[in-house]
Amino acid sequence: QVQLQESGPGLVKPSVxxxxxxxxxxxxxxxxxxxxxxxxxxGKGLEWIGEIHHSGNTNYxxxxxxxxxxxxxxxxxxxxxxxxxxxxxxxxxxxxxxEVGASSIFDYWGQGSLVTVSS
Amino acid sequence: xxxxxxxxxxLSASVGDRVTITCRASQSIDNYLNWYQQKLGKAPKLLxxxxxxxxxxxxxxxxxxxxxTDFTLTISSxxxxxxxxxxxxxxxxxxxxxxxxxxxEIK
Numbered sequence: 001q002v003q004l005q006e007s008g009p010g011l012v013k014p015s016v017x018x019x020x021x022x023x024x025x026x027x028x029x030x031x032x033x034x035x036x037x038x039x040x041x042x043g044k045g046l047e048w049i050g051e052i053h054h055s056g057n058t059n060y061x062x063x064x065x066x067x068x069x070x071x072x073x074x075x076x077x078x079x080x081x082x083x084x085x086x087x088x089x090x091x092x093x094x095x096x097x098x099e100v101g102a103s104s105i106f107d108y109w110g111q112g113s114l115v116t117v118s119s
Numbered sequence: 120x121x122x123x124x125x126x127x128x129x130l131s132a133s134v135g136d137r138v139t140i141t142c143r144a145s146q147s148i149d150n151y152l153n154w155y156q157q158k159l160g161k162a163p164k165l166l167x168x169x170x171x172x173x174x175x176x177x178x179x180x181x182x183x184x185x186x187x188t189d190f191t192l193t194i195s196s197x198x199x200x201x202x203x204x205x206x207x208x209x210x211x212x213x214x215x216x217x218x219x220x221x222x223x224e225i226k
Contacts, residue, residue, distance in 0.1 A: 046163065046206060046217040061214040062120075095162055104210035105153050107174070109162035 002027040004096050004110035011116050018083040018115055022096030029077045030054040034099040036106060037070060037081045039092040047092075051099065052079055086117045121145050121209050125218035131226040138194040140221045142207035147187045151211035154183055154192045157220075158203045166205075167192065197223070 008020035022035070029035065037049040050060035052070045060068050069082040083090060093114050097106040122145035132138050142152065150170035155163035165174045167183040170190060180195045194201055202225055207218040 045219045046208075048215045048217075059213055063214075097162075100168070104208075104213070104215040105165065105168045106155075106163070106208075107165050107168075109164070112162055 002098060002108045004098065004108060006094060006096050006110045006113035008094075008113055008115070010114060011118065012086055013119050014087055014117055015085055018081070018086050018090060018117070020081045020094050020096075020113055020115070021078055022080070022110055023076070023078045024098075025077070027098075029072060029079065030074055032101055034102050035072070035079050036097045036099055036104075038095045038097055038106070038109075040095070040112075041089075041092045048104075049081065049083075049094075051104075053102070088117050091115065091117045120214055121148060121212060121216055123207055123209055123216050123218040125205075125207055125221045127221060128219065129222040129224060131224045132197050133226045134197055134199055136197045136226075138197050138201075138223060140192045140205055140207075140223075142185075142190040142192070142218050144188045144190075144209055144211075148209045148211035150186050151209055152183075152185065152190045153208045153210060155206045155208065155217075156201075156203045157206065163206060194223075 003025045005023045034051045036051040050070050052058045067084045072079045093112040095112045096110045098108040124143045126141045152170045154167040157163045166177050171183050183192045204220045204222045206220050
């Protein structure tokens with residue numbers, strides 16, 4: 001059973017970089033799956049941020065592309081998200097998720113990590 | 120980006136009711152449509168993929184249909200554990216996008 005676990009600061013100040021890591025267990029990050037980040041502002045809907053393959057190939061949501069970097073650490077079986085120049089609008093629960101292959105069908109999710117942007 | 124619109128935004132129903140949720144895409148997405156259930160404070164859970172394929176372990180009271188731009192999710196007999204928010208999501212083109220959600224509440 002694949003499990004994903006997000007970790008990172010719960011509070012970040014405006015204008016800094018938000019960093020989160022997703023640890024994968026019960027499966028290899030070097031499988032054929034792609035790995036995604038999805039976020040959900042409090043009380044709102046879901047927004048896809050971007051995805052990565054173990055090869056290092058990435059795709060990002062154009063709405064966030066200028067501020068997002070997703071990276072992979074195969075030795076630790078984890079992948080990470082960096083979002084620069086954050087504002088209050090970036091306050092959200094951040095989920096990591098596994099895709100079925102490269103299908104953008106999200107079959108396994110982490111439990112989510114609430115990140116609040118506030119001074 | 121492809122816009123996904125769900126209706127209704129919320130509904131009240133009783134245990135045992137048949138419930139139908141609609142999702143419309145802003146352009147044709149063939150059958151690249153997935154449904155998720157999200158309970159309060161939890162991550163979304165994949166229910167249906169490819170418009171009508173039930174994910175392993177999902178009860179058979181859940182079914183879905185549609186193709187092109189119009190899709191439906193049906194719960195044949197609502198159970199207490201089904202009270203949640205349901206999201207549709209298109210996987211036809213990048214970026215994948217979600218509907219705004221339909222909250223199913225207890226009547």
